[in-house]
Amino acid sequence: MALILPANKILHETLERVAREIPGLDKQSIRTHISIAKFSSDCTGSYEAHFARFGLSQGRFAVLMVLINAGGPMTPANLADAVSVKRATMTGLVDVLKKGGWVETRRNPDDGRSLVIQLTSKGIARIKDLMPDHLDRMSRSLASLTDQEQQDFITLMHKISARVATLSQ
Amino acid sequence: MALILPANKILHETLERVAREIPGLDKQSIRTHISIAKFSSDCTGSYEAHFARFGLSQGRFAVLMVLINAGGPMTPANLADAVSVKRATMTGLVDVLKKGGWVETRRNPDDGRSLVIQLTSKGIARIKDLMPDHLDRMSRSLASLTDQEQQDFITLMHKISARVATLSQ
DNA sequence: TGCCATTGGTTAGGCTCCTTACTATTTCAA
């Protein structure tokens, strides 16, 4: 449940202090990053806790969404690409979903190397069951922001993500 | 490196479609949440990748910051509270930091149950060494936002975090 | 003073995701 960020107050003060010794440094950015780290951790924790109630994780939920969207069977390789995880990880995700009765697999008749994965009717029923609650939580968690504020928020996140991406090459 | 969010586009469309069947539902919030999940994942990945270059992780880095801030030795229990991890987790964090030569431990003379943990001089030197780069990255990753935008961004994150906290009780 | 609840730290095992290294199958090109 990853409480990645810490000691908000203390870290904040410390970083500010260290920063003071480095001339020309941008203190606002430190404050912002501390908030980002805490925010990430809060949101991730909340997603995970929520999904855990259905025996799901973010990764497994994403697989289900992709399958629903596809409207038919998919191979593990396609799923892995769609969900942005490695194939080895997908093996694990599918395995758990299978044990939970969400999906079923069979060999791909067109390619002896691969499988196809498909939602079970039970899986579809359960997804329909949990979606309203899920969507409602999403909505309520943002209820204190106007649509415009959300739009601005998204814009800012995109800006930062793009920048972060270039920093890590 | 947790690529928690997936299939941005696909998920987006799917959720929108599912949402369409649920009357009175707030679609903007879905868009926002998808962006948040991706953003969290991007930032977390970036932090981790950055720290990995020094043999650190977010958790271990946080421990170092707290120790610097304290200016003296601390017990594992205090560190755990300060960093918001469980004590069992702190055992592991300290263990790795010790092996890496960042900190040293000894028994607490005032309480036979506990230890005290302290930065080594080598640890302090290395921190001083890496901080400018670290802070510089923070700064550059936000360079496309004005101070005011960052301030607004923080405000919005706080608003959402507070709400999310109440949703998970 | 002696007992027991509390607190400190560790161990063991779980979960999610990752990387690396492997086998099986298919494809392409010499």
Add this chain to the structure above:
DNA sequence: TTGAAATAGTAAGGAGCCTAACCAATGGCA
């Protein structure tokens, strides 16, 4: 046609964090 390269999936092991169950030391209270 056949042998090398690419691709599908899996297994093993690692990192980070968690919970639960444990001893060891402490300290309040009868």
